[in-house]
Amino acid sequence: MSQRLPKGGRLIDRSTEMSFTFNGQTLHGYAGDTLASALLANDRMMVGRSFKYHRPRGVVASGAEEPNALINMGQGSRFEPNQRATTTELFSGLTARSQNHWPSLDFDVGAVNAHLSRFLPAGFYYKMFIHPRSFWKHVYEPFIRQSAGLGQAPTERDADTYEHFYAFADVLVIGGGIAGLEAARAAGASGAKVLVLEQTAHWGGRAPVDGGHVGGRPVEDYIDSLVAELQAMENVTLRSRCMGAGVYDHGYVLGYERLNDHRPGQDGPRHRLWRIRAKQIVTATGAIERPLSFAGNDVPGVMLASAMRDYVVNWGVTPGQRVVVATNNDDAYRTAIALKKAGVDVLRILDARETGGGALMNTARDMGIRIDCGRGIGKVTGGKRVKKVQICAQAGAGGALEEIACDAVAMSGGWSPVVHLWSHCGGKLLWDGDQAHFRPDPSRAPTGADGKPFVTVAGSANGHLGLDAILPDAGEAGRVAAQAAGFKPKRAAAVAVDPTTEAPMEPVWMMPAQARPALRAKAWLDYQNDVKVSDVRLAAQEGYESVEHTKRYTTLGMATDQGKLSNINGLATLADALGEAIPNVGTTTFRPPYTPISMGSIGGEARGAVFQPVRETPMYGWHDSHGADWEPVGQWRRPYAYVRPGETTHDAVMREVRNVREGVGMLDASTLGKIVVKGPDAGRFLDMLYTNMMSTLKPGKCRYGLMCSENGFLIDDGVVARIDEDTFLCHTTTGGADRIHAHMEEWLQTEWWDWQVYTANMTEQYAQIAVVGPKARVLLEKLGGMDLSKESLAFMEWRDGKIGSFDARVYRISFSGELSYEIAVPASQGQAFWDALMQAGADLGVMPYGTEALHILRAEKGFIMIGDETDGTVIPQDLGLNWAISKKKTDYLGKRAQSRDHMTDPTRWKLVGLETVDGSVIPDGAYAVAEGTNANGQRNTQGRVTSTYHSPTLGKGIAMGLVLNGPDRMGEVIDFPGTDGTVYKAKIVDPVFYDKDGEKQNV
């Protein structure tokens, strides 16, 4: 059994007990435990089920590399699936449930898959479930989906908050192990601004567990003093519980800080995403031990040797009482020694090397541990817990030499540097045959914009496994990084470090080397995804030879640990099957994040109401309190209609339209784009931008203008007012303001950079109110001020002046066909001005109107709307707007395009009005059908509706549309089928339904 040892545990505080639940049972641990160590202390070795075969799974590692111990954690709005128990700090009240089983962890129906595993090899689903066809969707897929997946899906809105931090560093050190700290000190000593990120809550990494001496002191003391020294340096920042998640181009790095995971419910954000720009990066990310591939290496109780040592030393927990150690290197002897010192029975060390290890082997032997060299594990038996180990000759095929009863196995297949962050941005690797691992190739580091490396690697991450090599390497990395960041590092005095006395490791990719198929089919590479040695060999046999093919065919390394334990073993297996050298097979791509990071942290603060800022006009609050039915338009919200109690939205719209036609209405037009274009070349510039001639416009006058893209398509429209000789104010559509401003700048900056023009987007500087209707002038005159008569302010003119006490700029323009004034006042005055107008207009029956009334009013008048009549494929000529296209100009944007064959094709659909025969409203988006079908069997069409409304003014359905030869077919009736089968018959008419002669707007 696994249990707490009577003493020891450098990270736990035995005086602070914490209770938590696992599958509903209350258990106890200590402050400083991880959930994994606490579970092990309570003899909960088996903690989950694997993905494919639902095999029992136990804790196998002690850190971020853990593939098995994933749990459903928390409840309700703080529930989270797939929490890694090995990196979850224990807290009082933690609730954990194991995953991927039904009905229970011990008894799981899905475990039948394990018995069928022989029939479910890699890629079995590509070969099966092909017939009958409908079964995939209705039978097979639902079954596969149900048995796949790991944790439960959360159901509630997340109760926590998240934030983003922006940071800059000269040298960013990722990893707070001894190498990271040493590198940070070296860099910090040069004066560089240093930031150090450590994913765990503790500094020093593995070194305190592995032991050793630096400068004659225990390494733990050395680390303490390093930390103290760094904390005292003003230019150095240390962040623990903060993982380096990804390295991106140009020294951009993500840090993922878990602020409240160990104390949920506390104030403040749960996670913080650091967005760091670093001149130089040092990756001191350590190394991860590899499992050994022997049959039954997935039975709970089989654990990485280093992890077992961690549990003993850090948390005072032993994973078993009678342990067998299997290894191909010296490091695992440390585990045996640590176990033995803690009073645990170490039954045997099986060293695959014929000649065994170095000094550590002698120490172990001196402690009375039996060591068998040239031996390995033939098979581990036990279902939910290790029961027995069969010993075999490593060189053989697996014939059992001996069987020992035990309850835990510590395995070590050697160490692989954590090269992820080095590789994210293009750093290349080299194969180190001595250590049998890939490590960063210093000559092919990720490079920045200047072509120079911006990542340096330090310590175990660089392939060094002994303190005597790690410390100088790390110091040098810190200095190299500081120097590259522009600082002058100082050379530090060397410290005395215990020399390494280890014997060389020997690669062991299969244990035993000649294992039979039956054993290979039980030797796991990827524990979570259930990929075995036999699966990788099958992939190779079937021609999935590229490592990417093998990965995808077998799902090797695609689990939540992204192959931290399985990748190298899998590669080696593949290389062996192909008869290739490992480096020729290569690795799969390392992608961010290093370990999974919460979606919440990626989203940051911007969620809910502040997901995107709502742009509010100065009258926003008024609208909101007067029944506004909001419609999102770009980032703005505009009132669709002002719905009164007892009214439907449709009623409100009809009322608003009628009120404008008969009395006076007010529209908040502040969202319309207002771009000032200024400079000696402003006129010339606008002549290029608009199809119309703008340079001839007189100050004081307005002109309706059209803008096209280079391809000739109409992209925006609006009224341009000439303010003075050098200054124009261009109105754009609401949605167009930012886009058109950018469009102007792009042309100015890339093509006409020598023209003297400035543009400024003044949209938010003004509140603009349209006062519209036959009584508009009466209303305004009640406020007093400037002369608004036809004589002094004619249609399509503007004036600055006063209305009441307000400084105003009044445009006499109309988008409804009625007498209309659009009045701009400073944004700060908008609400007061609105109030004044409402008050003055009260006895005239003034009412606000929304965007839908605006749309109907303009459609009745036959005015086009960008986004309705246009869709990026329509040119002004299609819309009968030739009058707005200057014939005198030699050029404007879109002119050349509009002369291309397809644009001058007479069969282009043209704008017309449409009146339903029975008065009904044609559905939005309906097409007019023609006879027959095209070469691809699609029904032929001859037009489509672009805007369609019930017109309260005309009392019937009206529409605008684009129709083949439309303008020549006045009076003809064409068919618009709806999606429900109803056919709408509509007569082709003039698009101007209301006041064709334009008398009303001119009064």
Added chain:
Amino acid sequence: MPGVHQMKRYSAFAVAREALRFHTGWERAWRSPEPRRRYDVVIVGAGGHGLATAYYLGKNFGITNVAVIEKGWLGGGNTGRNTTIIRSNYLQDPSAAIYEKARGLYETLSQDLNYNVMFSPRGVMMLAQTQHEIRGYQRTAHANALQGVETRFITPAEVKELCPIIELDGPRYPVLGALWQPRGGTARHDAVAWGYARACSAMGMDIIQKCEVTGIRSENGKVRGVDTTKGPIDCAKLGIVVAGHSGVLAEQAGFRLPIESLALQALVSEPIKPCMDVVVMANTVHGYMSQSDKGEMVIGGGTDGFNNYTQRGSFHHIEETVRALIETFPMISRLKMLRQWGGIVDMTGDRSPILSKTPIEGCFVNCGWGTGGFKAIPGSGWAMAELMAQGRSPLAEEFSLDRFRVGKFIDESVAAGVAH
């Protein structure tokens, strides 16, 4: 000339039979031969489109003396990187025709190839979150009805029923309805490439991996062959089907293409138990999501704003996409991002593909599928094969290069901001 290779059929029975001998009897899914000196047809690019082109050349036209040349591993380009959404609810007639052809072929592709590509017609919805979008999707629904594409505009209540994890009343952009294509869905991307490769190989075609085309040879305006890292190869007809690298190949052939290459990114969450049975695209907030059979939430968004070839992307796009989806599906906030990646997509000005003859006689190009060509693979291969074999294909007609000269664009951005 290699004989047609009798491939062993896949079935549950075959798997059971093999299980008894520890699967030692499975043969290679495709052969990996050295290139010969000459083929009738050479296809450059063993992505989905290149492989499907080869497959239909063989299947529909009996042209099997074909090599598909791939610089990396087959299916390793965008075909192996995409988010596998299959739909045909396009607006413009030419698009709807080719995508619906493809979708129809997907329905029976597993049986056709004897390889389970896991086509899962679970339904695709595109959310309408503005009045403008409602009108746009209603237009698409009308167009689709006439194009023979089954779609429907559905209410928010129907949206919720089909996808319970969605938030209808988000404070910023409430869901107002959706365009629903019940027979849209997903498929397993790798399997599509592998299934086609296996079938091509079985017809005697050579798929040559780790072989880069470095030059295109022509004489008197007629194509002669290609230079590769495994030596020169002659051919009578050449199909360039290399997605993001189309511009590079066109340059080798001596003409230019109106293509820009941009990084498009995607990401997956850790796997969870099934909670989402449909594909949802939210174009106003700009993100889309589905759940793979493995249980991962598969997420994508928009392209990066700058041209590049790195297959990495910038993080801010990931941020925007995830943020958009947290708004749409608040429960994902407590899931974790497992992996992010990028592919280089080949974008044309009108966001529609190019299937066309080129200025070089005998040289054809199939590219420009941009952010949305996985769904098109069978239809595109079908049309491209027809075009290469017969010089004309109704499905490809409107997608010719000439459209950029005359201005006859097929603009789909009209209908949706993103087109995956």
